[in-house]
Amino acid sequence: MATDHAVPSTSAHRSVLPASLTSARIERLAARVAAAADAARVTTSAPYTGAPLADLPVSxxxxxxxxxxxxxxxxxxxxxxxxxxxxxxxxxxxxxxxxxxxxxxxxxxxxxxxxxxxxxxxxxxxxxxxxxxxxxxxxxxxxxxxxxxxxxxxxxxxxxxxxxxxxxxxxxxxxxxxxxxxxxxxxxxxxxxxxxxxxxxxxxxxxxxxxxxxxxxxxxxxxxxxxxxxxxxxxxxxxxxxxxxxxxxxxxxxxxxxxxxxxxxxxxxxGGKNAMIVLDDADIEKAADGAVAACFPSTGQLCVSVERLYVDEAVHDRFVAAFVARTKHLKLGASYDYGSDVGCLTNPSQLETVTAHVDDAVAKGATVLAGGRARPDLGPLFYEPTVLAGVTPDMTLCEHETFGPVVSVYPFRDVDEAIARANATPYGLNGSVWSRNGARGRAVAARLHAGTVNVNEAYAAAWGSIDAPMGGMGDSGLGRRHGxxxxxxxxEPQTVAHQRVQGFTPPARVSPETWAALLSTALKALKAAGVR
Missing domain, CATH: 3.40.605.10 (Aldehyde Dehydrogenase; Chain A, domain 1)
Incomplete structure (x- = not known):
């Protein structure tokens, strides 16, 4: 794999645990686990270094x-x-x-x-x-x-x-x-x-x-x-x-x-296999910034992050150039400050999945435009933000969720094609549409099979709109959070209905036939009065 896709990094030695994480503090938090005093223990590791982090009781x-x-x-x-x-x-x-x-x-x-x-x-x-x-x-x-x-x-x-x-x-x-x-x-x-x-x-x-x-x-x-x-x-x-x-x-x-x-x-x-659509009238520089924010937060380990980029062929080359340049300049690092742009994966199984997906795609003909390799020089679980082109359906990552810092870019000819390809997945969690025309962007968003869709944003606009529901369609889940x-x-909803004066059965000395006629007349009157 080409080495000129390397991403700038910060030094690995800054990954020593911060002073706030004392053993006493970790033990105090661990004591809140609902478990017996003589419970078995499990040790977690710090992803930055692989060193032991916490000893927790097992329930x-x-x-x-x-x-x-x-x-x-x-x-x-x-x-x-x-x-x-x-x-x-x-x-x-x-x-x-x-x-x-x-x-x-x-x-x-x-x-x-x-x-x-x-x-x-x-x-x-x-x-x-x-x-x-x-x-x-x-x-x-x-x-x-x-x-x-x-x-x-x-x-x-x-x-x-x-x-x-x-x-x-x-x-x-x-x-x-x-x-x-x-x-x-x-x-x-x-x-x-x-x-x-x-x-x-x-x-x-x-x-x-x-x-x-x-x-x-x-x-x-x-x-x-x-x-x-x-x-x-x-x-x-x-x-x-x-x-x-x-x-x-x-x-x-x-x-x-x-x-x-x-x-x-x-x-x-x-899960999700979320798509971002860049229309021909999008602001390319803003869309490229948005794609970085959509694809690489938390090292791509985010259910609503984007793993598929569909770009109108009229602006495809300009967008890809801008997006790849930004991706290559992201700083990887294990620092307990705001100096790093991208951290590491959380566990070895995620690194294995990301590596396997990228290697499989490259072996079958995909082109690495940025990233594409692990960075053990920074820590055991670092992997460069990766952009791939030429991804085809026979490649594992084409349809399966990677859940890592990997995105594939695809050109499209018209909006209907872009929507169809974005919807060609059993998942339906999040989507993103970019256009200078807000009405046009919202119209495309409404046609996407996803529980949340953002226009000129990655995912934060919908997620942060906490008064509105958030959740997935299809294989992305059931139910909603927020709102x-x-x-x-x-x-549990409960209906309490208190009936006063007269119920639904005929009063004394009124025949069922007369009562039915009276109720029928009342129903017609309610309809005529516009009562719901």
Missing amino acids: TPGDVEDAFARARIAQKAWAATSLSRRKKIMLRFHDLVLARQDEVLDLMQAESGKTRRDAFLEVTDTAITSRYYARSAARFLEPKRRRGAIPVLTHTTELRHPKGVVAIVSPWNYPLSMAAGDAIPALMAGNAVVQKPDTQTALTALWALDLMHEAGLPAGVWQMVVGRGSSIGGALMDNADYMMFTGSTASGRKIARDAGERLIGASLEL ADGILKYT
Whole structure:
């Protein structure tokens, strides 16, 4: 593979753990895991260096059951806690996250290998989510009058009750956003939560739990267990009143089957093979910047990041030149400051997948325009941001999610072709469209089979619009986070209808025939009056 695709880098020696990550602090966070005192232990590694990072207790299925038992007791009192009190706790959590962000930035970088700028986005996302649901929950959850069956005579109210105890399985790639972000609305709705964060990034999730307790959350309302899904996943499913899962499509299918068998709800954010379309009237320089932001955040380990770029042939060459130049100038590094543009992959299996996908494509004729190689000189899990051309359907990465810093570029002739090719995937999570004409961009966006689509942005516009739902179509999942959907899914709706004066059966001394005629006349009158 050509060596002139090398990417600038920062020095590897800066990857020593920051002073904030003392052994005492790590041990204190690890002690929050719901596990027996004599539990088996598991050691995680720092992706930047491969050195040991944390020694964590491993929860057993029995530990999970005990956590649920505690949660059920705590949930009753928590559900009886006023929304105003819950709001104060969440707003206090918001302030603590911002005030203590350096702590969690260090943790996220140490556990995931992402850059500080990518980690900071999780801090902002968590703060926004806390504020939004703290100040919006009452609007979503308060009793609502609904139109009754018989005007005036039927008083109908919709109530919202918490599900009970929610199980959350959160991933390693966004350890703060996915851990706290999904727990916040569940807690605001009056539920307790038993969560299994990915073991690799459990410290970050435990930090959020620690801060939430400092903000005033009662003990037992939010608990964390650590272990493999194959070991404790069954206990989570068997005890949950609702399942929130973020992860692979294969695991999501199993969870959906199990949830269906138990007749409980589930929300699943799964994989993606997201496309970005650059139209012929796009601002090329801005689109090239946008493509970098779309393809390489968190080293491409982001469900909503872009892995396919479709560019109108009229601007293809100019766009590719601008995009490749920017990609080649990205700085790789293992630094606990804002000096690096791209960090490393989080675990060896991701490096194996990325390497295998790129090597397979190159062997079958793809051209490497930038990157295309691992960088062990920087650390064990570094891989250069990579741009490929000439990718064909027989190459593994053409249709399969890579989940790494790799993107393929394809020219197209007209908009219909671009839309068809972007939609030619079983996934449907996110998309991006670039055009100087906003109306045209939105029209193309509306034709894409994806739960969120951004115009002249990569993914942050839709993700950050927290008042709107976010989630996937097709193999990208079920359910939504954010907005009303993001909290109402954690509730059971109940209709209370109070019938007054006269019901639906004929009153005394009125025959069924006469009653039917009267009701028919009333229905016609209601229609004529425009009543819904």
